[in-house]
Amino acid sequence: MKVNLEQKKIPIYLKIYEELKNKIEKNEYPENSKLPSIRQLALKYKLNNITIMKAFTLLEKEGYIIKKRGVGIFVKSKEFLFYNTASNNLIETFKVGQLKDNNLINFASGTPSEDVYPFEIFKKLYNQVLEECGPKIMLYHPTQGLDELRETIKQDIEEKGIFVSKDDIQITSGSQQGLDLILKTFSSKRKNKIIVGNPTYHGALNTFKTNCKIYPVEIEEDGFNLTQLENILSEEKISFIYTTMDFSCPTGISWSEEKKQRLISLARKYNTLIVEDDFASELSFNNIPKTSIKSLDLDNKIVIYIKSFSKIIMPGLRLAYMIAPQELISKIVTVKFTTDITTSALDQKVLAHFLKNGFLKSHVANLFKIYSERYNALIEELKQVPYIEVVYNINGGFYIWIKLSEDIDSSKFYLKCKENNILLLSGNVFFLDNQKNQYFRLSFATTDIPEIIDGINRLKIIAKNI
Structure with a gap:
């Protein structure tokens, strides 16, 4: 390639990137082969090392290469490239949740199956609200959310030991918007420094990657490794710590009460915030209520609490709420207004009726029965698969975290599952480095018991024959 330095419209590093990418895709640089060094390519193209390094950084971000410290730069395997191109991860993992097929076993989706939706109740409530309110329900309504819904939420969360004013509550269009509002509220010229679990929820991770410097902390059976956490807090000025307290994605773990108390203490000691993302804390299989860490934040100074209704009611409802410290809530309301002005008043009004009439409690009781039975069936079936740990x-929710034996190629396993109409979610999307590993997340939100039995039988055959 002749690099024309006079062509200023396209940066030189992008031209280098395109040539190397094309060579990888055409197999001129075969999978797992070592690429020329930065210095060698700089000499070849008569450019400086920084230009070549920028091209390599983009190739790495797009999932074409892997850097091995002290060894060199290598082309990733084709199987890895096939399902792990970084720019497609978020969209692809969303798509699999929508797939429906009679022969498809969908262990990838965290979306509840349609047969558990309280659809008939909502149909009646929508008609009722439209009759009661008329066309005015379609007007713009307060950015912070309907007073009726926020007051209802305030009363409901008091049962969880959370005591705040309705003025501390912001209604959002889903929990993902809540995360986006937080980032916009914290926006600065420098990247915010934040801490997440390793692994952590991929939707949050992809949101944070755009404008945060992320410090991962290892996940243990009862929460973060707090020694690692404090080491980071003592050395860096952290804007916030992001976590889910109960039945977290992807591991399914819940924090111990002791670690919740210690986390609050560390946040106070190092003057940082905690973002608690709650999507399924109600789904406890042993019927023992879970303690939100927000309930330990007695003066509403430390924890930003985000609660989604997507996983426990219906994903298309697109309603969630945030509770934030008083010094932040006015900023969040302003950011919400500039983002989308307001969230649907019709949906808010219907949700308020759903909550006030006690429908959520009876619905959650039904989910508890369904999910606990599915979990027990899944665990029993997996005991028969010697290659999967x-x-x-877990004691609630709908995610479990599995690990393949080291002698099984996880990329080939994933692709073979896909060929056999089994969808899994690769563990790599939950880690900051997005690297290949032996982990997978299995969800039983969508699959019924016959599908679970069928799916694990297929997995057993696939694992045995790879």
Whole structure:
């Protein structure tokens, strides 16, 4: 390639990137082969090392190469490239949740199956609200959310030991918007420094990657490794710590009460915030209520609490709420207004009726029965698969974290599952480095018991024959 330095419209490093990418895709640089060094390519193209390094950084971000410290730069395997191109991860993992097929076993989706939706109740409530309110329900309504819904939420969360004013509550269009509002509220010229679990929820990770410097902390059976956490807090000025307290994605673990108390203490000691993302804390299989870490934040100074209704009611409802410290809530309301002005008043009004009439409690009781039965069936079936380890025992939710034996190629396993109409979610999307590993997340939100039995039988055959 002749690099024309006079062509200023396209940066030189992008031209280098395109040539190397094309060579990888055409197999001129075969999978697992070592690429020329930065210095060698700089000499070849008569450019400086920084230009070549920028091209390599983009190739790495797009999932074409892997850097091995002290060894060199290598082309990733084709199987890895096939399902792990970084730019497609978020969209692809969303798509699999929507797939429906009679022969498809969907262990990838965290979306509840349609047969558990309280659809008939919502149909009646929508008609009722439209009759009661008329066309005015379609007007713009307060950015912070309807007073009726926020007051209802305030009363409901008092049962969880959370005591705040309705003025501390912001209604959002889903929990993902809540995360986005937080980042916009904290926006600065420099990247915010934040801490996440390793692994952590991929939706949050992809949101944070755009404008945060992320410090991962190892996940243990009962929460973060707090020694690692304090080491980071003592050395860096952290804007916030992001975590889910109960039945977290992807591991399914819950924090111990002791670690929740210690986390609050560390946040106070190092003057940082905690973002608690709650999507399924109600789904406890032993019927023992879970303690939100927000309930330990007695003066509403430390924890930003985000609660989604997507996983426990219906994903298309797109309603969630945030509770934030008083010094932040006015900023969050302003950011919400500039983002989308307001969230649907019709949906808010219907949700308020759903909560006030006690429908959520009866619905959650039904989910508890369904999910606990599915979990028990899944665990029993997995015991018959010697190549798969269930990493953590869970006591609620709908995610489990599994690990393949080291002698099984996880990329080939994933692709072979896909060929056999089994969808899994590769563990790499939950880690900051996005690297290949032996972990997978299995969800039983969508699969019924016959599908679970069928799916694990297929997995057993696939693992045995790879």
